[in-house]
Amino acid sequence: MRMSHTQCVDELIREYLLYRGFNGTLKAFDAELKVDKDKGFRVDRLLDQLMQCIYSYDLTSLREIWAHLDQRMFSRLDHHFIAAVKRLENAMLKMYLINAVINGKQDKLTDFFLKMTPEVQNQAEWKDWFMLPFVKNPEENPTFSVHFTRQWQDTLLASLHNFLSIIFQSMPQPVLSAFGEDAATIKSLQEENQILRTRLSVLLDGGQGGAYQLSHLHSSTKARLISVADVVIPEVPPSPELMDDFYIIAQEPQTAAESQSKTLKNLIRNIGSGLPTSPILGRKQSQNSSSQQNQHSVSIKFPYNS
Numbered sequence: 001m002r003m004s005h006t007q008c009v010d011e012l013i014r015e016y017l018l019y020r021g022f023n024g025t026l027k028a029f030d031a032e033l034k035v036d037k038d039k040g041f042r043v044d045r046l047l048d049q050l051m052q053c054i055y056s057y058d059l060t061s062l063r064e065i066w067a068h069l070d071q072r073m074f075s076r077l078d079h080h081f082i083a084a085v086k087r088l089e090n091a092m093l094k095m096y097l098i099n100a101v102i103n104g105k106q107d108k109l110t111d112f113f114l115k116m117t118p119e120v121q122n123q124a125e126w127k128d129w130f131m132l133p134f135v136k137n138p139e140e141n142p143t144f145s146v147h148f149t150r151q152w153q154d155t156l157l158a159s160l161h162n163f164l165s166i167i168f169q170s171m172p173q174p175v176l177s178a179f180g181e182d183a184a185t186i187k188s189l190q191e192e193n194q195i196l197r198t199r200l201s202v203l204l205d206g207g208q209g210g211a212y213q214l215s216h217l218h219s220s221t222k223a224r225l226i227s228v229a230d231v232v233i234p235e236v237p238p239s240p241e242l243m244d245d246f247y248i249i250a251q252e253p254q255t256a257a258e259s260q261s262k263t264l265k266n267l268i269r270n271i272g273s274g275l276p277t278s279p280i281l282g283r284k285q286s287q288n289s290s291s292q293q294n295q296h297s298v299s300i301k302f303p304y305n306s
Contacts, residue, residue, distance in 0.1 A: 006040045006041050006042075006177065007040055009174075009176055009177050010033065010040070012176070013029065014026060014029065014030075017029065037065065037068045037072075038072065041168045041171075043161050043164045043165050043168065044161075046065075046069075046164060047157060047160065047161060047164075049065060050062065050065060050066075050092065051157075053065065053096075054092070054095055054096045054099050055099060057096075057099075057100060057105060057108045059096065059108075059111070059112060059115065059116075062092070062093075062096060066089055066092065069164075070085070070089075073167050073171070074167075077167075084163075088156075088159070088160055088163065090120075090123070090125060090126070091156050092156075092160075093112075093116070093120075094129070094147055095147070095153060095156065096112065097109060097112060097129070097132060098144075098147050098148055098153075100112070101132070101138055101139075101148075102148070106133065109132065109133040110133060113130065113133070117130075128143045129144075132144065
């Protein structure tokens with residue numbers, strides 16, 4: 001994956017700078033890495049940073065991170081994506097407000113609207129949110145109740161995770177990064193070639209000479225031979241409640257940039273619409289509510305590990 005290659009390339013650069021004795025350049029490089037706003041193009045780390053800003057009520061940092069992503073990547077997307085990006089941004093800001101309400105941070109609500117009113121007051125979807133600080137039990141109000149649910153928040157994070165992953169995978173690579181991928185591909189093809197040669201030898205020699213060759217294969221190659229020849233991996237569909245629009249992208253072959261762009265245009269326009277409900281995040285539930293949560297709430301895992 002691209003993110004793991006980025007880390008690998010970073011290490012190669014550090015090793016080269018050490019080898020060349022470019023100590024000043026190495027110090028500057030390490031300093032840049034420590035404040036890397038792209039987090040090595042690792043989506044999980046970016047999401048962690050955004051959520052940390054929300055949980056610590058750091059509105060300024062939250063806005064700075066989003067502005068960086070917008071300038072670095074979002075602004076280069078096709079204009080059809082502008083509305084989708086704006087919905088994601090507004091959803092993150094609303095999650096900030098919901099977290100403040102849940103934890104009784106009335107001062108953070110006041111501070112938010114003092115700072116953000118000039119920017120959001122003319123947006124139709126923010127019209128009702130100006131009364132949030134004055135609503136008693138907003139989690140029971142039809143306007144806000146869905147935003148207090150765990151499933152709404154998980155769905156938002158899953159959509160943002162997939163959105164960033166797609167963007168990172170679509171970005172043009174530097175030659176050095178592509179070299180690493182090409183080397184890995186060549187190695188994989190060589191292993192496959194060895195596996196096919198061994199299997200062919202087994203068939204031609206009636207299992208005798210081929211069996212000898214098989215016994216001398218590297219253990220990892222033999223394991224791969226067994227897995228390729230004998231194992232059928234079942235395809236497990238995702239839960240329909242959690243499958244958002246982006247899941248389809250992973251199932252469709254992307255043979256050209258135009259095809260990928262068309263797919264993204266069709267899928268991204270529905271971000272944030274029709275979100276279901278589930279138990280309120282962070283609130284203690286009665287025994288009956290807990291039972292209902294066990295039946296209807298769904299846990300989202302982020303499998304993207306770099």
